[in-house]
Amino acid sequence: MRRREDAICLRTTDYSETSQVAHFLTPGSGQVRVIAKGVKRKKSSAGGALDLFSEGELVFVPGSPGKLGTLVEFSETVSHSPLRKEASRLNAALYMLELARELIAESDPHPAVFELLHNGLVRLGQADAPIPAVLAYYQWRLLRHVGLMGEMTDCVPCGRAVAGVAGQGGREIFFSSTLGGLLCDTCEGGEVEKRRISGEALAGLRVLAEARPGRKAALPDSQALEVNRLLAYHISRQIGKSLRMAPHAIGPK
Numbered sequence: 053m054r055r056r057e058d059a060i061c062l063r064t065t066d067y068s069e070t071s072q073v074a075h076f077l078t079p080g081s082g083q084v085r086v087i088a089k090g091v092k093r094k095k096s097s098a099g100g101a102l103d104l105f106s107e108g109e110l111v112f113v114p115g116s117p118g119k120l121g122t123l124v125e126f127s128e129t130v131s132h133s134p135l136r137k138e139a140s141r142l143n144a145a146l147y148m149l150e151l152a153r154e155l156i157a158e159s160d161p162h163p164a165v166f167e168l169l170h171n172g173l174v175r176l177g178q179a180d181a182p183i184p185a186v187l188a189y190y191q192w193r194l195l196r197h198v199g200l201m202g203e204m205t206d207c208v209p210c211g212r213a214v215a216g217v218a219g220q221g222g223r224e225i226f227f228s229s230t231l232g233g234l235l236c237d238t239c240e241g242g243e244v245e246k247r248r249i250s251g252e253a254l255a256g257l258r259v260l261a262e263a264r265p266g267r268k269a270a271l272p273d274s275q276a277l278e279v280n281r282l283l284a285y286h287i288s289r290q291i292g293k294s295l296r297m298a299p300h301a302i303g304p305k
Contacts, residue, residue, distance in 0.1 A: 059110035062149045082160035088123040105132040134177035147301035184276035191283040192260045207236040229289035253278035
């Protein structure tokens with residue numbers, strides 16, 4: 053049975069001289085994988101080969117679990133072409149797509165994540181966009197939406213408030229991806245997997261937590277960089293691998 057949904061193209065791979073396999077993010081069906089037969093012909097229903105970032109209306113026939121569906125038609129309404137004009141914006145946008153592919157499963161709808169990705173790509177394409185801050189907000193919000201990020205204010209084992217004490221009196225605060233939260237300097241000794249978290253990162257997370265949806269978060273580049281590194285570490289631990297675009301979008305660890 054055919055479905056019709058808004059969609060953003062996350063990935064394309066060549067299947068044959070005229071066909072592609074495409075991954076789309078949709079609000080109602082989660083991630084959708086389809087074979088687009090003959091799509092690279094100019095007279096195809098999609099008007100030619102599918103491009104990353106393309107956004108529009110997708111008509112498809114879902115596949116059985118684990119199998120490819122079939123693309124019937126894709127009508128592009130937004131190309132997000134400004135993202136291709138500057139390497140830093142392009143790398144950040146590609147990282148956003150990669151995150152969505154890894155964290156959103158097929159047949160697992162997250163309408164809020166679809167909106168988050170759309171808004172993030174639009175914002176990245178604007179000339180005044182602070183790229184590190186846009187990426188930090190996207191990573192943080194995505195993790196919150198899929199249930200992989202807590203409040204980040206208290207020590208997970210003991211419950212003591214620690215968000216504002218990093219660096220004070222020589223105290224160190226840690227983050228454990230396994231526990232999904234913070235560790236105080238008393239509890240960190242009992243955890244093997246942990247990463248020291250800076251005061252800049254904690255301050256940046258606090259800014260993101262207080263930001264209202266739809267409002268621009270005032271996040272300095274130094275804080276955004278620390279937040280991005282921390283969240284990329286967390287994501288890599290959760291999915292069991294490092295994301296290919298992370299070093300290009302965020303920089304070295």
